[in-house]
Amino acid sequence: MAEEEKLLMRLKNGKRNAIDEAIAVYTPYLSTVLYNMLGNRLPKEDIEEILSDVFVTLWRNADTIDLEKGTLRAYLAAVARNFALKKLNKQRDYTSLDEIELPDEAPIPEENTAESVVWDAVMSLGEPDNEIFVRYYIFGEKIREIAKATGVNPSTVKTKLSRGKRKLKEILLHAEGLL
Incomplete structure (x- = not known):
């Protein structure tokens, strides 16, 4: 049985050290995926939050993951990308006026x-x-x-x-x- 299958089996059985192992094994890879996707667009804290969300999702959904459809690594990368896109979309909703020069006398509405x-x-x-x-x-x-x-x-x-x-x-x- 491959290492990914063993890890997933331990996750499905609720072994606490399994999630610790997944974090240790996949964090560097997922950090690289997120950096390549996001660059400097999000602060380090947001990246860490995305990584945490990915591993919580792994813990909660371990029973539904089918390694015949793809690798655990690919699954985690897809989850990370989805969380990153959601975070970027939220960030876009908070557009700042700082970059546009407004005349001093201009009243700014709400x-x-x-x-x-x-x-x-x-x-x-x-x-x-x-x-x-x-x-x-x-x-x-x-x-x-x-x-x-x-x-x-x-x-x-x-x-x-x-x-x-x-x-x-x-x-x-x-x-x-x-x-």
């Missing part, structure tokens, strides 16, 4: 309303501009990384960011009297 208007404005930029804008300002990706991910020249990424800021300012000036 935070949720303003964030909603800003998010809609960013999305109205269209592809690939909105993706570039989100990757740079919300996820903190470097221009080189964005260029590689979107297939756009780095100088074009810079230009799109600059023009995007101007477009956003114009959109927000007319949006519900935000500015």
Whole structure:
């Protein structure tokens, strides 16, 4: 019986040291998967929380895992990716106004309303501009990384960011009297 099968059998039998072994064996791999997926988009604490959630899910769902459909390693990687995507989607819901220069005299409406208007404005930029804008300002990706991910020249990424800021300012000036 392969090591993965033995480990899964111990997990199914509720052996406490089995989850400790799974954590020791799979944490480095899952950390690499998450780093490759997220880069610097989430703080270390969020990554640790995702890893904890993955192992809790493993403990709770050990009975339903079928190694004939794939490896335990692949299962854990898929669970980690799903948790990471959920975390990123939650993070996107909290768009910050810090990156957009507002005139000093501009009254800022309630935070949720303003964030909603800003998010809609960013999305109205269209592809690939909105993706570039989100990757740079919300996820903190470097221009080189964005260029590689979107297939756009780095100088074009810079230009799109600059023009995007101007477009956003114009959109927000007319949006519900935000500015």
